[in-house]
Amino acid sequence: MYKVMLIDDERAIRNLLRITIQNQELDLEIVGEASSGIEAINTIDNYKPDIVFVDIRMPFMDGIEFSKLAIQRYPKLKIIILTAYDDFEYARSCIGIGVSAYLLKPISRTEIRETLLKVIDQLKVEKREEDEDIIEDDQCSIAKIKEYIMKNYMEPDINLTSIAQHFCFNTSYLSRMFKQKTGMGLSDFLMKCRMERAIAYAKKGTRMYLTAREVGIPDPNYFSKCFKKYTGKLYSEYAKNDTSNMANES
Amino acid sequence: MGKHLFRDFKRWFSSQMLKQKVRYLFLAIITMYLVLFVLINFFYLKENMMNYTLNNNQKTMISIGNNLKSELNTINSMSQLLMTNRDIIAYLKSENSPRSLASHRATTAMYDITNSFDHITSVYLFRLDREYVHIAKGITWVYRNHLESEEWTREIYEKNGGYVIRIDGGGAFRSKSGEPLVSFIRLVNDLDTQKPMAILVINLSVSLLKDSYKNMESPDKLFYYFDENFQHINTGHELPNIEQFKPVDAPYHQVTVGAFGKEQVLSFYRIPDTPFILAGIERMSYIRFIPSESIWIIISLVALTLFSLILIGIFITVYITNPIERLVQSMDKSKTGWLKRVSLPLPDDEIGHLKNSYNNMLVEINKLINELLEKEKKTQQAELNALQEQIKPHFLYNTLDTIAYLALQESSEKVYDAIETLGNFYRRFLSRGSSEIPLREEIHIVKDYLKLQKLRYDDIFDDEYLLDEDVMSIKVPKLILQPLVENSLYHGVRPKGERCVIRITTKKKENWLYISVYDNGIGMNQEKLNTIMLDNNRSFGFKGTIERIQYYYGREDVYEVVSEEGLYTEVTLKIPL
Incomplete structure (x- = not known):
């Protein structure tokens, strides 16, 4: 069973993909969706997909930018680019950065099936090796990580994996260790930092x-x-509320 | 006829090249100059020559007459020598017969005396008693009957010692050779008694007459003698065949005969105290009358004039016609389609300025052509872009996927609605034909477009229309609104993450049609506003559309963008009516 994640800014297309993929009755499970590259970066560590479908045209972070980050962080991840005809040449140039395939819109069921079969074959060949490099750590490293997050949470492309890579930890290990030590998931901690700051902005x-x-x-x-x-x-x-409060106060 | 000819000539002349014109002009000037020069000289010379000839002629004739007279005086002196000679007087006074001795002595004396004188052909001495002695060089016949006639002797007696000149002795003598004789006749008186004793006749040859003008003759100037009866005395020349060549009864007479250039001056002079009329014929010779200094002056004047003309000609050729010709040749290259600048080394005068002006003009023309080309290119590019915009595959494919989803999950009513909208949209969007459509159609396209976009993006916006019905039929360039709406959606509404409004407003004010696309999306700051029309801007649809409208109406002020960051953006198209 391989895990699939869908990234497209159109809900209808995500749904269409979901239905189409499910109908293929392959050994696949759709574990998550994201409506933008940003959302995908923030949620991909939760879903740990083997395959992602990425639309090339998305606001804020397009499919290409996302793919570049993903290839760096998840070397085993199979990326399938979705593109309309007028992006075709652009999409083809992405092959060079390491995406597995590209599919043309409108979506064709046969093409999806063929592409998925090919990708599954590749996944079968590449064995899953989950080396868990246990690294002796201490409170100090957790503090450092927290400090790093608090300094860098405004960077849109950081997530669990990029932090683990930064501190040379295995991702799952870091995740477990962080939760164990702080009672909170690392992604949640990152979100907490961002949201607290957001609340401050909202109040302003x-x-x-x-x-x-x-x-x-x-x-x-x-x-x-x-x-x-x-x-x-x-x-x-x-x-x-806040502005009305402020108005009341003044 | 003459007018016609003149017009033809004028046409022909103006059709000639400048160089040819100059050549013809110079030829004409030189010819005119020469003709005028020759004519002036000719008439001036002629008059001069005439005066000179006429004056000179009279003097010459008089001097010839004097020569003759002095010759006759010499003969007269000789006759006196004869008359006073002792032997001759002895002969005249001898009474006895025969008087052979006396006559012999007289003859000898006559020989002695006459020997040293020229022209004398014979000498006769007739005594009144019909006795005579004579000497002669040739044979001379004597007609004695004549001698005794009263008519013949009367004048001689009347002269009483003075001499009388008669041709051939008035018919009494004739030379055997046929040459005329000039007879010098006088009465011989007795010195003591002063009574006539004899008549002395000295016959002279015509060489006497010839000698009188010997040094004055030339091939152009001939002299003739006539006697008192206007009979020609043959002195060696044949009488010329000229009608007017007849002496008249006047002391001096002169006429000019002959055609122009062949004039002859005829002159007649009655030599006083003689029976002779001297006649002269002179052919006019112009060369003779042009003094050599003036010939040099004339030649150098002509040469100087010709030289000046040639110099002017060369100047005109080198500085005017040749540069113009080269300029024209160089300019002619433009006929082949290349507007190439003339790069000739021309002098810095009017022609050089002409070249510079021409070059400047070419630069301007080339600039204009380039501008036109550039504009044409831009228009074509804009049209091409519009065409590409029209196809919108990305939009189509995504919409198709959306509809596919609707088909799988939603009601067939919704699918039908979506397909109908998509069909309507593309029907209007891709319609061929005129590049102008009524504003109503344009609004329809936008409505359909936004309806389809709502399907795709889950109602993240509301669309509103504030339309003035009066302007809906006005024709506008096709597809000027949809790109602006697309911009609003992608660059204004979606980045905001909140539900927004897109509002289309149309209204007419004075001579303008205003079409606004308003959205309360993220807006733009001044910096972004400034880059909106730059080439590297992402919202290519906006720039392309505005340029298309600008080219279409040929003016720049067709739009206005107002925006406030975080609040709204409003793009207003201003269409001139």
Whole structure:
């Protein structure tokens, strides 16, 4: 069973892909979706997919940028680029950076099936090796990691894997160790840093898209989702309440 | 006829090349100059020559007459020698017969005396008693009957010692050779009694007359003698066949005969105290009358004039016609389609300025052509871009996938609706034919487009339309609105992450049609506003559309962008009506 993640800015197309892939009855499971490259960077460590479908045209971080990061961080990941005809030449040049395949829109079921079969074959050949380099650590390294996160959370492309690579940890090990030591997942910690900062901005009445940019989630749609999940309120409500508060105060 | 000819000539002359014109002009000037020069000289000379000839002629004739007279005086002196000679007087006074001795002595004396004188052919001494002695060089016949006639002797007696000149002795003598004789006749008186004793006749040959003009003759100037009866005395020349060559009864007479250039001056002079009329014929010779200094002056004047003309000609050729010819040749190259600048080393005068002006003009023309080409290229590029915009494959394929999803998951009603909208959109979008469509159609395209985009992006915006019905039929260039709306959606609304409004407004104000596309997306700061029309801008659709409108209406002020960062963007198209 291989895990698949879908990244496209159009919900309809994600759904279409999901249905199409499920209908193939291959040994695949769709583990997650993202509506932008930014969202994908932030959630990919949760889903740990073997295969990703990436639309080439997305706002904030396009398919190419995402693929470059992903190839660096997840060398075994199979990336399938989705493209409409007018991006075709652009997409082809991406082959050079290491994507596995590209598919033309509108989606053709046969092509999807053939591509998936090919990719699955490759995955079967490459054995899963999960070396867990146990590295003796101490509180100190956790503190360093926290400090690093707090310094760098506004960078939109950091996630668990990039931090692990930065400190030369195995990703799953780091994840486990961090949770063990702090009682909180590393991704959650990163999100917490961003959201606390966002709340501060919201209180100042900063526009959402600007705040989103400032705290390292430049996709305002995803940001708004995260904000609501974290605070239980819409950003606009926060901002409105706060400005009205401020108005009351003054 | 003459007018016609003149017009033809004028046409012909103006059709000649400048160089040819100059040549013809110079030829004409030189010819005119020479003709005028010759004519002036000719008439001036002629008059001069005439005066000179006429004056000179009279003097010459008089001097010839004097020569003759002095010759006759010499003969007269000789006759007196004869008359006073002792032996001759002895002969005249001898009474006895025969008087052979006396006559012999007289003859000897006559020989002695006459020997030293020229021209004398014979000498006769007639005594009144019909006795006579004579000497002669040739044979001379004597007609004695004549001698005794009263008519013949009267004048001689009347002269009483003075001499009388008669041709052939008035018919009494004739030379055997046929040459005329000039007879010198006088009465011989007795010195003591002063009574006539004899008549002395000295016959002289015509060489006497010839000698009188001997040194004055030339091939151009001939002299003739006539007697008192206007009979020609043959002195060796034949009488010329000229009608007017007849002496008249006047002391001096002169006429000019003959055609122009062949004039002859005829002159007649009655030599006083003689029966002779001297006649002269002189052919005019112009050369003779042009003094050699003036010939040199004339030649050098002509030469100087010719030299000056040639110099002017060369000047004109080198500095005017040749540069112009080269300039024209160089300019002619432009006919082949190359607007090439003339790069000739021309003098820095009017012609050089002409070249510079021409070159400047060419530069301007080339600039204009380049501008035109550039504009044409841009227009074509804009049209091409519009064409590419029209196809919009990305939009089509994504929409198709969206509809595919609807088909799988939603109601067939929704699918039908979506396909209908897509069909309508592309029907209007891809319609061929005129590049102008009514504004109503343009709005329809935008409505369909936004409807389809809502399907794709989950109602992240609302679209509003504030339309003035009066302007909906105005024709506008096709597809000027959709790219602006697309820009609003992708660069204004979507990056904001909040539900937004896209509003289309149309209105007419004065002579302008205003079409605004408003969105309350993220807006733009001044910096971004400034780069919106630059080549490297991402929102290519905007720039291309604006340029298309600009070319279409040939003006720059067809749009306006107002924006505030984080709040809104409003693009207004200004279409001139």
